[in-house]
Amino acid sequence: MSDGGAEHLLTHGPYRAVATEVGGGLRLLSHEGRDLIRPYEPGEVRPRFRGAILAPWPNRVADGRYRFEGAEHQLHLSEPERANALHGLVCWARFAVVEQTEAAVTVRHDLVPQPGYPFALRLTVRHELGDDGLTTTVTARNDGRRAAPYGVAPHPYLVAGPGRLDAWTLRLPTTTMLEVTPDRLLPTGRTDVEGTQRDFRSARTIGTTELDHAFTGLRADADGRARVQLHDDSGRGAECTWDPAVLPWLQVHTGDLPEEPENTRRGLAVEPMSCPPDAFRSGEDLVTLAPGAEHVASWTLAAL
Incomplete structure (x- = not known):
């Protein structure tokens, strides 16, 4: 087994995906051989949160302390x-394989009650390639005897070619x-995007804009x-789609890592969130x- 855990290769037509055990x-x-998300090397320990599933909460809990x-409850301070x-x-x-075909894999992890989160969840993730791209579905079932707080999101970095994202064009329906x-990147209040540098409702070049913000008020097509x-001058790139009734929030990050100049602004984190x-x-x-209750959320990544 590699340092990065087992991998699951999926293929369908021009699409190819590699899902991870970890x-x-x-x-x-x-x-067609063109990356839609920022990849990393086979067997490599995953850089940061690139491509991971975020559950049972996305983003941050201030001080790791909450009341439910x-x-x-006091969570471990992982940041x-x-x-x-x-x-x-x-x-x-580690997520164990439940079922696998040429174009799909279903994996599962049973989250045990623990300090800070004394709730039992069964998390099932299905990655499935089709003509319209890769659809990921996360199902959370409460296997415990008490109600549990829950949230979920993915963490892919979309790309529209090599190099930095400054020249790429972005459309955000928020x-x-x-x-x-x-x-600490903790929320302080809401602002209308109109008239700000973070208004991408009409597609435009990202330029020097820095984003590490949550958005809402999602407009469905x-x-x-x-x-x-997200696309380059040729119109080629990637898109992420989802049901805003299930995932009404969106975190977007331009990957600004001044301490790692070789990695900074090399992909756009697009994270539809339930909360x-x-x-x-x-x-x-x-x-x-x-x-006994379940929550189901899904999103699709596809080529432009």
């Missing part, structure tokens, strides 16, 4: 430099963003899907899973 996510997605149904609990509990967990504190599109940052504390759009 984190239940994606290492690679390509169309009258009880106080110690900002004193936050970041991106859930399964990014580095009207509202969360302002955040500069030091005629097919009922929210749609983020906003710090939802375990605010309760906003937080899913409460009753014992």
Whole structure:
């Protein structure tokens, strides 16, 4: 077994994907040999959260401390430099194969009750290639005896060619963003995107704009899907689509890593979320899973 865990190759027509045992996510997605997400090397320990599934919460919980149904809970501070609990509990967990075909794989992880999150969840992730791209579906079932707080998101970095993303064109179907504190990236309030440098409702070049923000007020296209599109001057690139009724929030990050100049702004993190940052504390759009209940969310990545 490699340092990065087992991998699952999927193929369908011009599409090729590699799903991972660790984190239940994606290492690679390509169309006719062209990368749609920023990949990493076979067997490599996954860089940061690239391609991982974020559950049972996406983004941050301030101080790792929250109150749920009258009880106080303290999560491990997985982002110690900002004193936050970041991106859930399964990014580095192993997901066992339940079923696999040439074009699809279903994997599962049973999350055991633990300090800070004393709830039992069965998380099932299905990656399936089709003519319309790669659809990922995450099903969370509460296998415990008490209600559980829950949220979910993916963490792919879309690409529209080699090099930095400054010259790429972005379309974001959002009207509202969360302002955040500069030091801990925690929400402070909502702002209308109109008139700001973060308004990408009409497709335009990213340029020097820096994004590490959550957006809402998602506008669906005629097919009922929210749609983020990223492409180069030729019109080739990638898109992510999903149902905004299930995933009403979107985190977008331009990958600004000044401490790693060789990695900075090499892909655009596009993360449809079921809830906003710090939802375990605010309760906003937080899913409460009753014992035996399920939550199902899906999204599709495709070529432009």
